[in-house]
Amino acid sequence: MKVTILQFPGTNCEYDTQNAFKSLGAETEILWHKSESVPSDTDLLVVAGGFSYGDYLRSGAIAKFSPVMKAVIKYAKDGGKVLGICNGFQVLTEAGLLPGALKRNESLHFISKHHHLKVVNNDNIFLKKLNKNDVINVPIAHHDGNYYIDENGLKELYANNQILLKYCDENGEDKNPNGSVDLIAGVCNKERTVFGLMPHPERAMETLLGSADGVKMLQGFLEA
Structure with a gap:
């Protein structure tokens, strides 16, 4: 499997992402x-x-105006699989490839810590190796992770099972770190080909570093 990873001026997770997919046996390229x-x-x-x-x-x-984004949009429109992590999620919403928007955290502070997530829908290649209602522990690191969508948009997300992950505590109870609407941490498009989340699965690949829960998240893509 070939994983291509975008790099913008200011990107700082491309090598973590590359290492994560390489550890799973994928071929990688930074673009x-x-x-x-x-x-x-x-x-x-x-x-x-x-x-x-x-x-x-x-x-x-x-970033949505970068030369590469025209190609990214075409790739996605042609059915290509796309994953946006943290700033990548923000880029995909700005480019119109995912619904909603990311606002400043409710606390107005940058948040960097491990946080639990509940799997809401696993009927997609991203989360198919996890079970619905599984609770996983994955790092978050963002200043603008407050997911927003209006009432009609939220109803549409639920109707189409586009909500993938919600923030919670270790027992699966509601725990919102940033003010996101309905505790939403990740969504996909209607076709289940474009995925976005604020947490960092590429930083949850080894128990020694706090969690290996990102492994099953990324493995789904390799078995598509």
Whole structure:
């Protein structure tokens, strides 16, 4: 499997992401933002975390105008698999590939810690190796992770089973770290080909480093 990972000025998780997928046996390539095409052998395109363009204006708002994004949008529209992690999630919402938007955390502070998540829907390649209602422990690190969508949009997400993950505590009870609507931590598009989440599964690959719960999350893509 070939995983292509986007790199913008300010991206800081591309090598963590590369290491995570390599550890699972995938071939990887890092793609600079000035590229005007996605490699033809790409099986999964990852928009990695960080602070693209310094998060000026809004997180992801400038990155969506990078030359590579036209190719990313075409790749997604043609049915290609795309995963946006943290800043990558922000970029995908700004580009219109995922519904909703990411706002400043309710506390107005940057949050960096492990946080539990509940699996809401696993009828997709991303979370198929996990069970519905599983509670996993994955790092979060963001200043603008407060997911927002209006009432009609939220109803549509529920109707189409597009909500993937919600924030919770170790017992699966509600625990919201950033103010996200309905505790939403990750969503997908209607076609279940584009996925976005604020937590960092690529940083949860080894128990020694706090959690290996990211392994099953990313493995789903390799077995698609």
